[in-house]
Amino acid sequence: MKSMFSIGQRTIKTAIGSGISLIIAEAMHLQNYSTAAVVTLLSIQNTKRKSFFVAIQRFIASVIAMFFGWMLFEYLSYHPLTVVIYFLLTIPLLVTLKLQEGIIPSSVIVLQIYVSTDKSIGFLYNQVLILAIGIGIALIMNTYMPSIEKKMVETQKKIEQNFKMLLLGISLKMKGKDEDLEEYIKETNILLQNAKALAFRQVENSFIKTNVYYLTYFEMRERQFEIITNQIIPILKQIDINFEHAKIIAEFFEDTGVYLKEKSTGIELLGEFNHMMQEFKRMPLPKTRDEFETRANLMKVVYELEKVITLKLEFYAEHRTVLETE
Numbered sequence: 001m002k003s004m005f006s007i008g009q010r011t012i013k014t015a016i017g018s019g020i021s022l023i024i025a026e027a028m029h030l031q032n033y034s035t036a037a038v039v040t041l042l043s044i045q046n047t048k049r050k051s052f053f054v055a056i057q058r059f060i061a062s063v064i065a066m067f068f069g070w071m072l073f074e075y076l077s078y079h080p081l082t083v084v085i086y087f088l089l090t091i092p093l094l095v096t097l098k099l100q101e102g103i104i105p106s107s108v109i110v111l112q113i114y115v116s117t118d119k120s121i122g123f124l125y126n127q128v129l130i131l132a133i134g135i136g137i138a139l140i141m142n143t144y145m146p147s148i149e150k151k152m153v154e155t156q157k158k159i160e161q162n163f164k165m166l167l168l169g170i171s172l173k174m175k176g177k178d179e180d181l182e183e184y185i186k187e188t189n190i191l192l193q194n195a196k197a198l199a200f201r202q203v204e205n206s207f208i209k210t211n212v213y214y215l216t217y218f219e220m221r222e223r224q225f226e227i228i229t230n231q232i233i234p235i236l237k238q239i240d241i242n243f244e245h246a247k248i249i250a251e252f253f254e255d256t257g258v259y260l261k262e263k264s265t266g267i268e269l270l271g272e273f274n275h276m277m278q279e280f281k282r283m284p285l286p287k288t289r290d291e292f293e294t295r296a297n298l299m300k301v302v303y304e305l306e307k308v309i310t311l312k313l314e315f316y317a318e319h320r321t322v323l324e325t326e
Contacts, residue, residue, distance in 0.1 A: 014044045017141035021134050028133075031126050039105050039134025044141060046202050051142035052316050054101050055135045060111050061102020062131050068093075070124060078114060086110065105131070112155045148198050152214050155195045159221055162188040166228065167257030173236065174250035185229055192222050208274055220315045222310045236259035239297045245280065249302060252276055256305065260312055269309045276302070 018037035025033035043058060045051035069086050072167050076082045087107075094103055116123060138289065162184050169179040199215035259269055280299075286292040 008189045010044060013071060013141040014041055015138045017041075017044060024137070025133050028129065030133075031116070031118065031123065032065045032130065035108060035112065036130045036134040036137075038108060039131060040138045040141075042105050042137075043135050045138075045139030051139060051298065055139050057099050057101040058105050059102070059131055059135050061097075061099035062106040063128065064097075064099070065090050065094065065102065065106035066109050066113065066127055070113055074119070076314060077092060080237055083111070083114060105134075110156055113122055149214075152195065152198050152202065154219065155191055155198065156214070158190050159188060159218075160168060162191065163221070163224070163260065167253050167260070170228075170236065171250045171253035171257065172230070174246050174253065176242075181233065188225060189229075192218060192225060195220065216315065216318065220311050224311050227304050227308050232301050235297050235301050237252055239294050245298050248276060248279065249298060252302075253305070256309065260309070265312065270306075270313065273302075273309065 017040045021036040021040040022034060025036035030036070039058075043051070043055055045054055064233055068090060072086050072089075076085070090106070090110075091103060094100055109131065112127065113119075113123070166181060166184045166188065169181045169184065170178045175180070195218040196215070199218050202214060239269070256269055257271060287296050
C-alpha cells in the first residue's frame with residue numbers, strides 16, 4: 001500500500017537550506033536571523049534557471065523596497081498609515097520594474113525595519129546580509145536537480161510504441177477489422193503532455209548548453225498526433241473503405257507505423273509515398289460520383305499522412321548529429 005505521507009526533493013532542499021541559512025545568520029549574530037530561513041524557504045524553486053532569475057529579482061526588489069521604506073518611515077513617521085502608503089507606492093513600482101517576485105520577501109524585511117528599535121544604517125546592512133544569506137543558500141540548494149532523462153526516455157519509448165499501435169490500428173480498420181483506437185488516443189495524449197512538461201523542466205535546468213532535443217522531439221510527436229487524430233481518423237470514419245486505393249493506403253499506414261521510429265530518417269517512407277502516388281496515377285479513373293468522392297477523401301488522408309512523415313524528416317534534419325552519434 002502506497003504511503004499517503006511522502007517527502008519530495010524540493011521539501012528536503014527547503015528544509016536543509018532553511019536550516020543552513022539559520023545557522024549561518026545566527027553564527028554572524030545578525031538581528032532577526034530567523035528571517036534568513038524564511039527567505040530561503042521562499043526562494044527554493046523547481047528549476048535552476050527559474051531559481052537564478054527569481055533570486056536576482058528578489059534581491060534587487062528587496063534592496064530597493066528596503067531603502068524606500070526606511071526613507072518613508074524616517075521622513076514621515078513610524079505609523080501604520082505610513083505602511084499603507086509604502087505598500088500603495090512600492091507594489092506598483094516593483095510590478096512596473098518586473099520585480100514582482102520580490103514583493104513578499106521585501107515586505108518581510110521592511111516590516112522588520114518598522115518594528116525594530118534600531119533605526120541605524122547598520123540595521124539596514126544587517127537586513128541586506130539576511131537577504132544575501134537566505135537567497136544565496138537557496139541558489140546553492142537549487143544547483144542540485146535530480147536527472148529526469150531516464151524518465152523521459154521511458155516516456156519516449158511508450159509514446160513510440162503507442163504511435164506504432166495507433167498507425168497499425170488505422171491500417172487494420174482500413175482492411176475492415178474492428179479496431180478500437182480510443183484507448184491509444186487517450187493514453188498518448190496524456191503521455192505527450194507529461195513528456196513535454198518533463199522536457200521543458202530539463203531545458204529550464206540548463207544554464208550553459210540548453211538541450212532542446214527532447215522538447216523538440218515531443219513537440220514533433222504532438223503535431224503528428226494532432227494530424228492523425230484531428231484530420232486522418234475523422235475522414236476515415238466518413239468514407240467507404242471497400243476500394244483498391246484503401247487497401248494500398250492501409251499497407252502504407254502499416255509501413256509508417258513500423259518505420260516512423262525516433263532514429264529513422266523518414267526518407268524511405270517518402271520514397272514509398274511517391275511510389276504509391278505513381279501507382280494511383282496508373283489506376284482507372286472513378287466511374288461514379290460516390291467513388292470519386294471516396295477516392296478524393298482517401299487522397300486527403302494520404303496527404304495528411306505525408307505531413308506526418310515530413311515532420312519526422314524535418315526533425316531528423318535538425319537533430320541529425322545527435323541521432324547519428326547515439
